[in-house]
Amino acid sequence: MGELAHGAGGQIPAAEVPEMELPHPHGWWSTYVFSQDAKVIGIQYALTALAIGMVALVLSWLMRLQLGFPDTFTFIDPQAYYQFITMHGMIMVVYLLTALFLGGFGNYLIPLMLGARDMVFPFVNMLSFWVYLLAVLVLVASFFVPGGPTGAGWTLYPPQAILSGTPGRDWGIVLMLLSLCLFIAGFTMGGLNYVVTVLQARTRGMTLMRMPLTVWGIFTATVMALLAFPALFVGAVMLLLDRLLGTSFFMPTLVEMGQQLRYGGGSPILFQHLFWFFGHPEVYIVALPAFGIVSDLISTHARRNIFGYRMMVWAIVIIGALSFVVWAHHMYVSGMHPWFGFFFATTTLIIAIPTAIKVYNWLLTLWRGNIHLNVPMLFALGFIVTFVNGGLTGLFLGNVVVDVPLSDTMFVVAHFHMVMGVAPVMVIFGGIYHWYPKMTGRMLDDTMGKIHFWVTFLGAYAIFFPMHYLGLLGVPRRYHTIGETSFVPASAADLNAFISVVALVVGAAQMLFLFNLLWSLRHGRESGPNPWRATTLEWQTPETPPGHGNWGKELPVVHRWAYDYAVPGAPEDFVPQNEALPPPAHVAKGEATA
């Protein structure tokens, strides 16, 4: 690489806009609870998401207990099993991953990485969190209403979602749909903030093409979410009306228990279209932030500039755009016209190109890097492996002829857990280990972190790898018990028991992680402002954790891209983005020894 190829070209332009007016907290409540500070809001989002994520984790244990040891746990009847599946899936995808990546990491990192004092509209941003919390509470409430939560599956397909045979038909489904609408409203408030902050509130010298890839990932995902959630919102509203008012948007003419229902003439397929117009982009809404964060983790901990930065940016944007035209690959078995299947299979496979570019670029970044195998790096590597694995099975499932026999088998469960379950969760963990020092001023414990990583990583493989095989045998998805079949050998039961035991162990490892979060708060090693010797702006704040307004008196001025690691001729092996070269030697030293 050339000498500082991406360093400051010309002069840094003068400030274009006056300083942001910040709301100033008065007292404890407005500092920590009703805070308008994006950092506090980010942490609130993250903690809430982790808490509700625990519920989803416990539900997955219950499901695994049933699948591994059928007939042992009598309280898990088929009804309960459906409810567990539904709540597990929905919580994991929407209330954990989406909220944690965009609301959590987004809020914390966007202003800091861009050199802004806060999000552009702090009040709306605060409202976003409280509406999200309300959505979570409504969702949790559905566990306590008569009939329990809905058991419609996380896809909530009508007609069964609102027929009386489905558990939670009375209250559960209503609360679920309401909660989704609230979530979307809350997300929109936050999302507008993230987008406008990125577009309009960067500091001097911070051009779009100097933004860290983390910001690019979160930004693109937020734009996508603002365009994809509307479809879910509309679907949820119409399903709610079908359920409460008796409209027939999605409900065909039906006979239930020998009685003709009042419904008639609606289109269940319409719901599938609306759902998946949201649902597929949703996969990338959690994947793109993960892509971005992983790029930064890898670059920082391998002390190498990211390979092909521009290509990485464009790949993120192109994946984001393409993901809006592939949704019907989730509907190959819905009886659609073969030409449509052809079209959607083609677009699906095309997405593999920009995705593969990203994977190659990560590998080339690592190539001959000075790899530090610390915990964030381990999780980043774990992500790459898992993601590639899930992506490859995705190529299979993207083809109509392969998907049709595999659809609704454990193969699909294995695929999506690899690609959008385990892989993004790996990044969340990596991100938390990476930025925890900035949030608290202390390092997370390394030993606990390594145990956490290895158990989680190997465990996830032990859980989901065999599921591919089960799926190929024909073990169906969403079944409480498979009972006696001619095509599933008895050994599958042993395999299931094995998977379940591992799932419990992996779950226990997450407890260790939570313990680590609490323990290190007091006992962790002091980290100093920049423990990873990273270049991005959030590590250059005058205080750690960053104070109100982030930057003290002066906003930082950016002179270079985010990836100046191991630059020949530079005094240190990293050059912070706000460093103008040649750096005054004492400053560079001070950063390093901190």
Added chain:
Amino acid sequence: MDTAPLHAPDAVRPAGWHGVVADWSSDQRSFKGASWGKVMMWIFLLSDTFIFGCFLLSYMSVRMSTTVPWPNPSEVFALEIAGTNFPLILIAIMTFVLISSSGTMAMAVNCAYRRDRGKTTALMLLTAVFGATFVGMQAFEWSKLIHEGVRPWENPWGAPQFGAAFFTITGFHGTHVTIGVIMLLIVARKVWRGDFDHERPGGLTGRRGRYEMVEIAGLYWHFVDLVWVFIFALFYLW
């Protein structure tokens, strides 16, 4: 803060597409002339477009896939005045009122930038009155249809999806208009009190008020009008 740029006003920027490219490859802001509030409103409206788009596409989809005949709009939406049947008369008036309100809104924005408090307030109130009239007439139309037996789940003339889609979509749009009216009233009050002349901070957000808020409210209002044109075409003319 997010008001006028500090840059020298005479700084030359390339024209046309080169200007766009220059803006997007520059630092600090991608939309050089636009304040945060305005950008936020535009992006919100983009998102809202997708909501209305999904609603309307769903409506078209159920309408095309149903096997039962669809009620004939020019009969359903006719009004009998003095013994004569006027097809679509009410809706024509409603549309006219709403479009006029866009006109008064545009004039209000103009006056706001000329710091003419009296005229701005008056025009905004007039816009709000037009909006309220629209909602009132919509309520009248709803009650007339309900009176004739149209329900979200059934109607005397054919496909039950007619009532379902009609009430849902016009209801959703009517809610937008109502919210718009409330917003107009709030902003009009601020204009009248002179909040924007003194840059008085908002009660909730603590941000200084600016005359631009009139324009931002206007963006929303024009959007709601534009959406109505589509609803009008797809429900009443199809």
